[in-house]
Every structure is written in structure tokens, then in C-alpha cells.
Amino acid sequence: MFGKVLIANRGEIALRIHRACREMGIRTVAVHSTADADAMHVRLADEAICIGPPSATDSYLNIPAIISAAEIAQADAIHPGYGFLSENARFAEIVEKHKIVWIGPDPEHIRKMGDKVEAKRTAAALGLPLVPGSDGPVNTPEEAIAVANEIGYPVLVKAASGGGGRGMKVIPDAASLPSLMAQAKAEAKAAFGDDTVYIEKYLNEPRHIEFQVFGDGKGGAIHLGERDCSLQRRHQKVLEEAPSPALNGDQRAEMGEIVRQAVAKLKYRGAGTMEFLYEDGKFYFIEMNTRLQVEHPVTEAVTGIDLVREQIRVAAGLPLSVTQEQVRFEGHAIECRINAEDPLTFAPSPGRVTDFHAPGGLHVRVDSALYDGYRIPPYYDSLIAKLIVYGSTRNEALMRLRRALEEFVIHGPKTTIPLQQAIIEAPEFIDGEYSIKWLERWLASRAA
Numbered sequence: 001m002f003g004k005v006l007i008a009n010r011g012e013i014a015l016r017i018h019r020a021c022r023e024m025g026i027r028t029v030a031v032h033s034t035a036d037a038d039a040m041h042v043r044l045a046d047e048a049i050c051i052g053p054p055s056a057t058d059s060y061l062n063i064p065a066i067i068s069a070a071e072i073a074q075a076d077a078i079h080p081g082y083g084f085l086s087e088n089a090r091f092a093e094i095v096e097k098h099k100i101v102w103i104g105p106d107p108e109h110i111r112k113m114g115d116k117v118e119a120k121r122t123a124a125a126l127g128l129p130l131v132p133g134s135d136g137p138v139n140t141p142e143e144a145i146a147v148a149n150e151i152g153y154p155v156l157v158k159a160a161s162g163g164g165g166r167g168m169k170v171i172p173d174a175a176s177l178p179s180l181m182a183q184a185k186a187e188a189k190a191a192f193g194d195d196t197v198y199i200e201k202y203l204n205e206p207r208h209i210e211f212q213v214f215g216d217g218k219g220g221a222i223h224l225g226e227r228d229c230s231l232q233r234r235h236q237k238v239l240e241e242a243p244s245p246a247l248n249g250d251q252r253a254e255m256g257e258i259v260r261q262a263v264a265k266l267k268y269r270g271a272g273t274m275e276f277l278y279e280d281g282k283f284y285f286i287e288m289n290t291r292l293q294v295e296h297p298v299t300e301a302v303t304g305i306d307l308v309r310e311q312i313r314v315a316a317g318l319p320l321s322v323t324q325e326q327v328r329f330e331g332h333a334i335e336c337r338i339n340a341e342d343p344l345t346f347a348p349s350p351g352r353v354t355d356f357h358a359p360g361g362l363h364v365r366v367d368s369a370l371y372d373g374y375r376i377p378p379y380y381d382s383l384i385a386k387l388i389v390y391g392s393t394r395n396e397a398l399m400r401l402r403r404a405l406e407e408f409v410i411h412g413p414k415t416t417i418p419l420q421q422a423i424i425e426a427p428e429f430i431d432g433e434y435s436i437k438w439l440e441r442w443l444a445s446r447a448a
């Protein structure tokens with residue numbers, strides 16, 4: 001096992017990884033920007049190395065600085081967390097070239113799945129069902145119109161290098177296609193430096209259901225069930241739960257097995273997530289994320305498996321600690337993402353935390369790097385805490401979530417706690433009857 005792991009990230013996920021390392025007897029190296037000198041991940045790690053100024057480009061995305069830090073600290077391995085360099089195949093290759101273990105999938109798999117057009121081709125070859133759409137990129141509006149005529153409007157134009165919902169436009173008809181496609185291309189170019197786009201049928205009221213998978217890199221694979229991430233604003237997840245209120249045990253086992261076989265065939269290594277849209281009883285693959293997800297704790301809650309520990313084990317060449325037959329799904333878990341944002345306008349709200357109290361009690365987990373007096377820097381993602389609750393039933397989890405949100409004190413910045421409190425009182429949410437469109441509609445009706 002590794003003696004020392006460098007954590008190439010910040011915030012709650014850096015703490016999450018630190019905790020897993022600690023429990024495995026592994027020492028940790030934190031890296032940080034000058035803006036994060038007082039951050040909790042820096043305070044808790046065994047060693048900390050400053051890698052640059054506040055801007056992420058110059059620090060958390062600064063490959064030479066991170067590699068130098070790993071060499072100076074003599075780290076055996078690097079865990080990238082999520083975001084930042086976690087899905088950067090070139091970084092993974094550079095790490096490996098420096099004889100440092102990359103706690104993540106084979107760089108080839110990262111590259112393949114990072115290009116969504118290539119990912120869809122791979123998924124199709126593995127026998128996964130796809131959303132109907134163009135077979136590869138579309139270059140001209142004429143080409144796009146030909147595809148749209150075949151699959152029917154509305155269609156969605158999506159960026160091949162996309163992420164975070166950027167470079168994505170819904171196209172209602174042929175007349176608006178050329179201008180919307182040009183907008184999507186411009187947005188993709190600006191965000192990803194790549195204006196390749198493709199077309200998909202725009203599904204009406206799907207749910208977003210994703211499967212957590214793990215591979216040992218040698219053809220062994222397991223699935224850890226699904227997460228329902230349909231509660232989204234601007235294609236960004238707001239609240240996640242496991243299991244999905246829309247699936248029963250048979251459907252989970254059936255789809256889980258299809259996904260597991262695909263991952264085994266790929267000889268995939270480490271943690272991954274296969275994302276699907278689910279409508280009228282059918283699954284449609286949209287993408288695979290080759291990293292740990294923000295919402296991984298709901299899976300941990302219902303399976304009892306520490307996903308970061310599994311990642312580290314697999315990277316160290318150990319087998320997965322459970323077989324598929326040993327995986328048990330029990331109870332229900334819900335995660336609320338808490339952002340430092342105005343709960344009505346969603347404007348970022350960084351600044352000093354003047355009072356902080358995390359809820360506790362049975363089956364309540366808070367993943368956060370906040371503390372009293374901490375100053376939330378304005379340079380990074382606005383996620384400041386994740387509240388995860390578990391209950392033996394969905395209803396029990398909901399009652400517990402209501403109680404835990406009430407208990408949560410974060411003073412200073414504005415947070416989305418009041419928004420989460422309102423969402424969980426909505427009858428559609430309580431009934432589990434919501435698609436990916438529901439939250440936006442509900443927000444609009446509230447604002448009116």
C-alpha cells in the first residue's frame with residue numbers, strides 16, 4: 001500500500017480523500033493556492049505545499065507545479081478528486097511518466113470517454129442503448145437538419161468536449177437551427193477550445209439515472225446501483241438520491257448487470273459513472289464520467305462501501321474488496337448540495353463564515369471544509385457543503401433531511417439551504433415524481 005498520497009484538489013473533496021487515506025494509514029500531502037493557505041484541507045494534511053496564485057489555471061490546474069510538489073514530498077500516488085485535473089488524460093500520463101501512481105482509470109479510457117462522440121461510439125459497441133442522434137459530429141447546419149428531420153424535433157445540439165451543461169442548446173425547429181447551432185459552437189469553443197458538436201433527440205420528460213461502477217483493470221467489474229440526479233438547474237445537479245424512486249429492484253439488477261458487463265469488457269480500472277436518461281421504462285446512455293462524482297456519498301450510504309478506499313486499493317493493484325454478489329443495497333439516501341449562493345438569484349456569495357454549526361445525529365453526514373471564521377474565496381466552485389442523510393425508507397430519510405436542514409447553521413455568506421428546504425416540501429418531490437425538467441418549472445412558478 002502507498003505510504004503517501006498527494007491530493008490534487010481543495011475543499012470538501014480534498015478532506016474526503018484525506019479521511020480515506022488516514023483510515024488506511026496513509027500520509028497525505030495537500031496542495032493549495034495562496035488563497036487557500038488557511039483552508040481546512042491544508043490544516044489537516046500531514047504536509048502542505050503552495051502551488052501558485054489564486055487563479056485555478058495557475059494553481060489547481062498547474063501541472064508542472066503539482067508534479068514538482070509530488071516529487072518534493074516524495075508522494076507515491078496522486079488522487080485528483082473531481083473537477084480540476086481529474087479527467088485530464090494528459091495529466092494522468094504525466095503522473096505515470098514520473099513513476100507516480102495515478103489514482104484513476106487508464107488515461108486511454110479518460111481520453112475516450114472525454115470526447116462524448118467517441119464515448120457514444122464506445123458505448124454502442126459495448127451494447128449500451130443510446131439516445132437517437134447523429135452518428136458522430138455534425139459540421140454544417142444542413143447536416144444537422146438532415147439528422148433532425150430523421151429523428152424529429154426538438155433536438156439538442158451538444159458539445160463533444162462538453163461538461164457542466166455548457167455548449168448545449170435545445171432546437172425547437174429547422175428555422176432556428178442554424179443560429180442556435182452557431183451559438184452552441186461558439187460557447188463550446190470558448191469553454192473547451194473545441195467547437196465540435198453533435199445532435200441528439202431532445203427527450204421530453206426523462207429522469208437522469210446514473211450507475212456507479214468499479215473495475216479492477218483486468219476485466220473484473222461491479223456496479224453499485226444507481227443514483228437519481230434528476231433534480232437539476234441549468235443541467236447542474238442540485239439534489240441526488242439512491243435508490244431512484246422510479247426503479248424497482250428487478251430493474252436495478254437488470255440494468256446494473258448490463259452496465260457491469262460493459263465495464264468489464266472495457267477492462268476499466270477504478271471508479272466510474274455511466275450516465276443515462278430514463279424515459280418510459282427505457283435507458284439511454286449519455287456519457288461516462290471517469291472519476292469520483294460529487295454525489296458518491298449516497299451510494300456509500302446505501303451500500304456501506306467506501307468508494308475512495310476502493311479507488312486507492314485498485315490503484316495499488318489490490319482486488320476490489322467485494323464481489324457483485326456481496327453488494328447489498330439497503331435503505332435510502334439523499335444528498336443536498338449546499339452552495340454559497342443567493343437562494344433566489346443564485347448569485348455567488350463568497351466571504352467570511354461568521355457562525356458554523358453542522359447538523360449531526362444518527363445517519364447524518366456532512367462533507368464540508370467550512371469552519372467558523374473561514375473566508376470562502378471567490379475564485380472557485382460555490383459548493384461549500386454536502387448534507388447526506390440515510391433512512392431505512394425514503395420517507396424516513398426525508399424526515400431526517402428536514403430535521404438536519406433545520407439544524408444547519410451557516411452565517412455570513414448566503415447559502416442554498418432555504419432553497420433545499422423548500423424543494424423537499426414540494427408534493428412532487430415528496431412523491432418522487434419529478435423529471436429533469438421539474439426543478440426549473442418549479443423555480444419559475446415560485447418566481448411568478
Ligand code: ADP
Pocket residue numbers: 131156162163164165166168200201202203204206208232235275277286287436
Ligand atoms: P454535461 O457533460 O455538460 O453535464 P450531459 O450529457 O451529462 O452534459 O447532460 C447533462 C444534462 O443535460 C442531463 O442530465 C440532462 O438533464 C440534460 N440532457 C442531456 N442530454 C439530453 C437529451 N438528449 N434530452 C434531454 N435532456 C438532456
